[in-house]
């Protein structure tokens with residue numbers, strides 16, 4: 001047994017105003033409403049397996065992780081876990097801001113019950129992994145940058161070789177180098193037999209790391225099982241959700257097809273099945289560097305013999321289109337044709353986006369490029385970090401400073 005959840009429910013009392021809590025206590029009359037954040041969670045994360053948790057914002061994933069870690073108690077039900085548990089949830093939550101990095105490391109070791117040589121070993125491994133300089137470790141942690149703080153917190157949380165690891169999006173710790181290092185550390189612990197409960201919005205990572213997964217929806221376990229089937233079910237739900245939003249939207253975001261194209265009202269003849277991205281080093285396509293090598297992979301299912309086109313766009317969260325193109329815009333146009341699965345790959349050898357948040361939209365269009373057969377809008381959010389460039393804006397424009405006259 002790795003982690004066993006037995007009929008877990010977690011509800012919160014929600015007060016409209018802060019003073020209502022006091023009024024309730026004084027008058028003994030209820031002034032709160034009960035919000036059920038999670039209910040009916042009854043499953044087991046098997047010993048040694050890597051288990052993914054996915055779901056939209058507010059679904060209840062963090063609540064489940066905190067209950068697994070013992071940070072919060074369930075309102076109903078019971079959780080049991082195996083061995084030493086490291087929770088990478090609110091990293092650094094137990095740190096004392098006024099104390100130095102060194103002292104915080106020793107404090108963490110003491111919390112784990114380590115003394116003497118074991119404490120020294122813990123401190124040495126945490127220090128080495130954090131890659132923080134001796135001078136930095138002498139300074140109070142309140143003077144650290146957020147990246148430095150997270151590095152130390154991650155290093156301390158994983159230095160005790162936990163048997164159970166609970167991870168909440170912790171892979172976005174620090175810069176790309178440290179992210180890869182953190183991921184490698186998690187993989188190393190997993191390969192040594194640790195049970196990993198891993199929550200992420202990055203479906204690529206969930207697919208590549210987890211054997212099984214659960215999709216949490218509205219506080220309930222909507223699907224649970226082998227990762228691919230759970231992630232595919234969640235993606236289908238997300239597509240329906242975004243398509244619905246688009247149908248409702250008064251002014252739709254312009255895609256490669258006409259902005260006013262109606263949403264399909266009957267079952268589509270062509271369905272967008274899957275979109276994923278890969279970086280050349282395969283680290284974290286949800287966070288890429290400017291000018292990184294990025295490949296977009298689109299899978300579509302066609303249920304008819306007709307010709308059709310596929311378009312995609314890179315969109316800002318405010319729905320501004322950064323770039324869109326389509327197989328129709330190729331010279332000559334290269335429509336797809338025939339029933340079955342089609343796979344398209346588009347490579348950006350040097351992605352010229354600058355720092356910011358972006359999303360993808362994908363469209364299946366008929367042969368004329370006028371009718372939208374299927375679409376998946378504003379999906380797979382990703383962050384671009386432009387660490388080696390000080391220029392700002394959306395995209396890099398090739399330019400040259402001419403000599404002054």
Ligand SMILES: Nc1ncnc2c1ncn2[C@@H]1O[C@H](COP(=O)(O)OP(=O)(O)OP(=O)(O)O)[C@@H](O)[C@H]1O
Pocket residue numbers: 012013014035036037055056057058059060061062063064
């Ligand atoms: N302390 C709290 N008091 C009241 N409601 C809470 C509290 N903590 C969480 N909730 C509510 O419980 C629900 C589940 O929240 P939770 O943080 O578990 O979601 P999540 O799936 O982790 O979301 P995200 O992906 O955005 O992190 C949400 O509706 C949230 O508003």
